[in-house]
Amino acid sequence: MSDTVQVLCENTGGTLDVPAGTTLARIARRIAAGPQPFLAAAVDNVIKELGYKIYTPATLRFVDATSFDGMRVLQRTSWFLLQKACRDRYPGRTLRIRHSMGQNGFYCELEGIDSFTAEEAAALERHMRDLAALDLPLTRRKMLTSEVRARYVAQGFDDKVALLDTRPRLYSELYELDGIPGYFYGPLAPSTGCVRRAGIVPYYRGFYLALPLRTDPDRIHRQVRQEKMFGIFREYQSWVSIMGVPTVGAVNARVLAGDAGGMIMLAEAFHERKFAEVADAVAAANRERGTRVVLISGPSSSGKTTSAKRLSVQLGVLGLHPVPISLDDYFVDRERTPRDADGDYDYEALEAIDLELFNDHLARLMRGESVDIPRYDFITGRRTWHNAPLTLDERSILVIEGIHGLNPRLTPSIPDAQKFRIYVSCFTSVAMDNLSRISTTDNRLLRRLTRDYRQRGADAQATLARWQSVRRGEERHIFPYQENADVMLNSSLFYEISVLRPFAERILREVPDTVPEYGEARRMLKFLDNFIPIAPDEIPPSSILREFIGGSAFAY
DSSP states (O other): OOOOOEEEETTTTTEEETTEEEHHHHHHHTSOOOSSSSOOOETTEEEETTOOESSEEEEEEOOTSHHHHHHHHHHHHHHHHHHHHHHHSSSSSSSSEEEEEEETTEEEETTOOOOOHHHHHHHHHHHHHHHHHHTEEEEEEEEEHHHHHHHHHHHHHHHHHHHHHSSSEEEEEEEEEEEEEEEEESSOOOGGGOOOEEEEEETTTEEEEEEEEEEEEEEEEOOOOOOHHHHHHHHHHHHHTTOOOOOOOHHHHHHHHHHHHHHHHHHHHHHHHOOOOOOOHHHHHHHHHOOOEEEEEOOOTTTTTHHHHHHHHHHHHHTTTEEEEEEEBOOGGGSOOOTTTTTOTTTTGGEEEEEEEHHHHHHHTTTOOOOOOOEEETTTTTEEEEHHHHBBOOTTEEEEEEETTTOTTTTTOGGGOOOOOOEOOOOOBBBBSOOOOOOOOOHHHHHHHHHHHHHHHHOOOHEEEEEEEHHHHHHHHHHGGGOOOEEEEEOOTTHHHHHHHHHHHHHTTOOTTTSHHHHHHHHHHHHHHHHHOGGGGOOOOOTTHHHHHHHOOSOO
């Protein structure tokens, strides 16, 4: 083996000769970093810790908090640092990172503490800063799973033990911070000093962990105004806890016990109950203020289409006549679609919708006229026509679904009293463990990978290549309007990732290691490996999940 290795650094566009066995951290010191520190690096398109050693020629791309990969590293590192700070200040208390909130923040609770004062929050924040200043190392070791399990048992980490017991392996990876063991399904930064900014703000029964913004990493966003979304998260987390499936380990245990069918029935019944409640609210708005238009919004792969169809069924039960319209059918032809900063088609931009045609059709329908509705072909990128004119009667309710449903610019001519706004998203309520939450974005990505492969002729590489553009578009065009909703619906099913696993794995394994998307495919495969697969046989044809895996009773 040669004593030196040549690496190509994409950050500089040049090559470096380094001694074999050199860590990424040492290589990073030879590169002029920007204002943000490097947190990890993509080695041949796979994200690695800076402690990773290079022995063979490789292509490197160092990442910081301004990238999606780097921000995930920062988030995981911050969670571990927060756990250390809470253990120091509140010995014996279990930290639970419940869910995401606001602009890169997370709602957290400490077991046995029902409220957090401003003074306590400030003291915890100071302690996090002190620990960051100590620049404590974060290490990763590969150990016998039996040894890892013993470490978790000694620390009282029952949630992590449950995951290990349901996904048996001979060896497991163990992270450590000042004697505290941890598990994460992705790399961490090399030390606590990489967490330069973090805020702790009292919220509800716990506190809000505010982290830097990816688009502005020198700033954290301490103000949270997401009461409706917070209420949805709380409701579902309470429900999955009552059902006994708050973590992946608990779900896996139920699957291994042969109770997958029971979980499916419970989750689907809960969904049906929610759709009935929303239909009751729409019917009441129709009686009391003359509501004629239901607007359903949400990010990509949140289940808007099936939500619109299931809500329509419930409205029909109440004697109303739902008339569904998809905003996707009003996309302009592909060559007229606006482009984002990278030059890619920006389907998340409002201007991707033919607003003039849509509002003309809306006005004509409200006047009682018949209208021919277009249909957009995602494969050809062209508009076709239904040739089945729509007409409203006195009991008709327009049910319009699309990502821009809550944007006031979409329907300026419709009085607010005539609108009922619904925000749908996949608010993942099951956690990997008490510390490692499952990103709702990852849940939606699995749905989109499966659906686009099956319905839109897109392989995993194409979907992954577009995903960052999709997320940037959501940040600009969807999330700012979510609190405008009259009600919110959670489309997630606590069993669904176990069902999506075999579908998504097959697709993700097709991504070659020669493309940048390979690293994300590997990350998702590693994530999916934590779930015991569930066969889709017992999933009802009306399920939201059928929109993505096929076999739905609804036409799309």
